[in-house]
Amino acid sequence: MRTQVAIIGAGPAGLLLGHLLRAEGIDCVVLERQTGDYVLGRIRAGVLEQVTVGLMERLGLDARLKAEGLVEEGFNLADGERLIRIDVAGLTGKTVVVYGQTEITRDLMDAAPSRGLEVIYGxxxxxxxxxxxxxxxxxxxKDGTEHxxxxRFIAGCDGFHGPSRKAIPASVAREYERVYPFGWLGILADVPPCNHELIYANHERGFALASMRSHTRSRYYVxxxxxxxxxxxSDERIWDELAIRLxxxxxxxxxxxxxxxxxxxPLRSYVFEPMRYGSLLLCGDAAHIVPPTGAKGLNLAASxxxxxxxxxxxxxxxxxxxxxAGYSAKALARVxxxxxxxxxxxxxxxxxxxDGPFERAMQVAELDYIASSKAAQTSIAENYVGLPV
Known part of the structure; x- marks a missing residue:
């Protein structure tokens, strides 16, 4: 088989790239190790920046996103005593949309046949x-036969464990990593959210996050x-812990x-440089990982x-x-x-x-500053809603 761009990975990054190329009349084929059902079964985040929403609009695949997505104008930081609301819309004139990554993937998968995007699963x-x-x-x-x-180009959209990044010679590679000493325990339940906006909580027992996927489905973390x-x-233990921390x-x-x-x-920060080597371009988790705090993973892949x-x-x-030639530098600047x-x-x-008493005092001072400073809140809002591409 011959094509102009071979895309490895049929997650949202690979499918989104395939659709954008096909919209320009560029031939491409997407390869995916898993089945389509397995890909759709992966539970992921779902806070979408303007860049991600804009790409779906550009493709004309945003009908369900507009109908079912929850437009969020702000979010909250909790310090155990108060909620510090970050008025994203008021400070930036922009919003984010809560719409699950699974739903983005479904929209892209469903449209592939009619848009002439070939995806080979398994x-x-x-x-x-x-x-x-x-x-x-x-x-x-595929089915025991080699193909x-x-x-002309290969796009590696195959995640952290895929083969694309590993194909780049170690002699030209630079890796930056921070592994965090905790993980996020998440629970997804068909219950209404406790707040119409996300809450990030800093409690003496640890972090908690209250988020949602819809008006009737909630996602919580500790x-x-x-x-x-x-x-x-147990479910009950998680709910009890959330009630304390939030x-x-x-x-x-x-x-x-x-x-x-x-x-x-588990949580980690990871960046691989360069994001282009020869005829290979890396996108998304193949090149970088962010902790889920701030909801940047899918949105970075989209940029x-x-x-x-x-x-x-x-x-x-x-x-x-x-x-x-300039792809890597341009992408990494935003990454x-x-x-x-x-x-x-x-x-x-x-x-x-x-962390000791000093580090805790610094957190308290920072949260106090954010609560009283429009400039600090604006900086957070600008980053949360997504920097320009």
Whole structure:
């Protein structure tokens, strides 16, 4: 098989890039290791910045997003005694939309056949070859038979554990990583949210987050040591802990219910440079990971895809090589700003095991400053709603 762009990974990044390229008449094929049902079964975040919403609008795939998404004009920081509301709309003139990543993926998957986007699910042994050249190719196995796709470019949208990043020689690679000493224990339940806006809470017992997927489905988190096991956390124990950490006002409005899904996700900050090597471009988790504090993961992937689609369209439509050459620097400039925001919010709202009285006093002082400073709130709002692409 021959195509212009071979895309590895059929999560939202790979599908979004495929749709954007097909909209420009560029041939591409998407390869995915898992089945489509497995991809849709992955529970992920769902706070969408303007860049992500804008790409779905551009593709004309935003009908369900507009009908079902919850427009959020602000969010809250809780310090155990008060809610500090960040008026995102008032401070920036922009909003975010709560719409699950699973739903974005479903919209992109459902539209693929009619848009001429070929997605091949259930492939094994994906390998990248000759990526330093202008004639790279991908090999894979499907139903026991080996296949080959020749392309002009390969887009690695295959996540942290995929083969794309590993194909870049170690001699040119730089990795930056911070592993956090806790994970987020999450519970998803079909109950109304306790607040119409998200609450990030810093409590002496640890961090908590109250969020939602819809008016009738809620997503809550508490941070726990990495040694904790999910089977030791009954639904009732999680609800009890949330009621304590979120504070009495939020607790009074919590509706308890059976968990649809429970899991513990480790937290890390990670950046890989460069995001382009030869004819390979990396997008999303293949190149960077952010802690979920601040909801930047999917949105960073969307901004990568925006830059990658722009660069590849320029190459194929105008023979513009400069945009491809500059892709890594352009994408990383935004990546590092998002990493900074996610790291700073994580540091502010969590109790780290090695922190002492001084670190706690700094958190209190920072929250006091944010509560009394429009400038501080504006900075947070600008980063939360998403920096320009």
């Amino acid at each position: 492939v094994d042994d994906v390998a990248l070859h000759d990526i330093e050249s202008e004639a790279p190719y991908v090999t894979y196995r 080959r796709i020749d392309a 941070d726990v040591p990495l040694t904790e096991k999910i089977e030791d956390w 504070g009495p006002d939020a607790a009074a409005h919590i509706t308890r219910g059976p968990a649809i899904e429970k899991s513990i996700a 990568d895809v925006h830059y990658a689609a722009e660069a590849l369209t320029g190459f194929f439509r105008r023979s513009d090589r400069d945009a491809v 590092w700003k998002a990493e900074r925001f996610s790291w700073s919010l994580t540091k502010l709202m969590h109790r780290f095991p090695d």
